[in-house]
Amino acid sequence: MLDVAVAYNRYKFLGDEFLTWLWFIIEQDQHILKKVDAELISLEVGNRIVLENHKKESGERITIKGDSASLEEAILALKKGAMVSELNLTYTSGDLKWQFTLKGESLNISSLKTPHIGLPQTNEDIEDVVLEKTYLYERIVRLLENLYAYFIKERVSNNWQNKVVPRIHKWLTST
Amino acid sequence: MGLLSSSVSITRYKVHGKLNSPIVDRVVEGLKKNKISDIDGKADEMMVGWTSFDNPFQPRFDDSSFVYGTYFVFSLRIDKKNISLKILQKHTSMESAKRMAENGRNYLTKTEKKLVKDHVMNVLSLKIPATPNIYDVIWAYEDQFLWFFTNLKTANEELETLFSKSFQLSLIRLFPYFAADMSSGLTHSERDGLNRISPTRFVT
Numbered sequence: 001m002l003d004v005a006v007a008y009n010r011y012k013f014l015g016d017e018f019l020t021w022l023w024f025i026i027e028q029d030q031h032i033l034k035k036v037d038a039e040l041i042s043l044e045v046g047n048r049i050v051l052e053n054h055k056k057e058s059g060e061r062i063t064i065k066g067d068s069a070s071l072e073e074a075i076l077a078l079k080k081g082a083m084v085s086e087l088n089l090t091y092t093s094g095d096l097k098w099q100f101t102l103k104g105e106s107l108n109i110s111s112l113k114t115p116h117i118g119l120p121q122t123n124e125d126i127e128d129v130v131l132e133k134t135y136l137y138e139r140i141v142r143l144l145e146n147l148y149a150y151f152i153k154e155r156v157s158n159n160w161q162n163k164v165v166p167r168i169h170k171w172l173t174s175t
Numbered sequence: 176m177g178l179l180s181s182s183v184s185i186t187r188y189k190v191h192g193k194l195n196s197p198i199v200d201r202v203v204e205g206l207k208k209n210k211i212s213d214i215d216g217k218a219d220e221m222m223v224g225w226t227s228f229d230n231p232f233q234p235r236f237d238d239s240s241f242v243y244g245t246y247f248v249f250s251l252r253i254d255k256k257n258i259s260l261k262i263l264q265k266h267t268s269m270e271s272a273k274r275m276a277e278n279g280r281n282y283l284t285k286t287e288k289k290l291v292k293d294h295v296m297n298v299l300s301l302k303i304p305a306t307p308n309i310y311d312v313i314w315a316y317e318d319q320f321l322w323f324f325t326n327l328k329t330a331n332e333e334l335e336t337l338f339s340k341s342f343q344l345s346l347i348r349l350f351p352y353f354a355a356d357m358s359s360g361l362t363h364s365e366r367d368g369l370n371r372i373s374p375t376r377f378v379t
Contacts (some may be wrong), residue, residue, distance in 0.1 A: 011352035013374040017312045062177050106350045108326045110184040126229055149359035156368035
């Protein structure tokens with residue numbers, strides 16, 4: 001097994017590539033989302049997206065936020081070689097809705113808001129509430145794991161260079 | 176940030192290794208061995224330990240109350256005394272002046288200055304109460320994963336150290352490489368491919 005620090009630093013680009021690919025499939029390939037999560041109604045880009053361009057010597061970081069933010073600037077940054085480093089997402093399943101942010105470098109989940117459940121009223125309620133909340137977290141963790149597993153399988157296959165990268169290139173240049 | 180909060184952060188880990196049976200007893204031992212102890216009124220500046228999820232200021236691990244369904248739910252507590260630099264400077268200056276007067280000198284050696292600083296830190300630590308920070312943990316033993324409810328680097332490092340010390344199991348943070356290597360169901364040849372990949376350029 002690779003040393004932790006080496007693995008973290010050498011392969012941290014994978015997380016940013018994952019988020020960039022994820023945005024692409026949200027825009028262009030919704031059937032993949034349904035394939036990895038049969039209960040998914042929708043997965044949409046939420047109110048925050050951060051892009052970083054490491055091609056530039058000084059490094060460039062662009063943050064776009066707000067519920068009605070225009071994503072044109074983000075597309076422009078991608079065209080200049082930036083990658084998505086942070087992505088806020090809204091996930092809907094049935095009539096339930098979650099909102100959360102993924103960070104590319106670490107694949108950490110932050111600002112995760114689940115559908116509302118009541119707080120425990122008595123000590124006896126705690127276990128039920130914790131288990132219900134855990135189930136709601138697990139839905140997002142499983143979604144992330146399944147999407148990432150799908151991405152990685154594509155990423156290490158010949159499909160990546162032959163099909164996926166040209167499609168993302170076409171999406172960027174035609175938008 | 177507590178797991179029942181309206182907004183949470185999660186750092187995901189894979190748990191490497193197995194405990195000897197009976198599992199719950201081994202977990203109780205690990206939690207009790209490194210249970211948080213109060214440092215108020217003591218000279219310690221910081222303390223890290225396990226505490227109960229449902230009663231973080233009176234931890235108890237004598238029964239299986241930390242078992243929720245198939246999960247172990249408990250918390251990491253980090254108690255720290257925050258002594259401001261200005262308070263430290265003030266008391267160090269006062270103590271230095273006192274010692275110089277006692278010695279009949281108008282200077283302190285490097286060693287004396289260090290002794291003064293250590294003394295002041297000890298005295299202030301005895302007086303200042305520690306600020307507790309509590310971070311919840313959900314451990315799915317059978318599925319070998321653990322969720323830690325914060326992304327704070329220092330808290331994650333404390334968790335990894337204390338978990339290893341308590342249970343002799345290691346936690347592997349599922350950042351991009353290890354998430355790919357350990358949790359994506361890659362075949363042997365796909366894993367070889369993973370070790371050879373380099374960054375993609377979507378635009379030329």
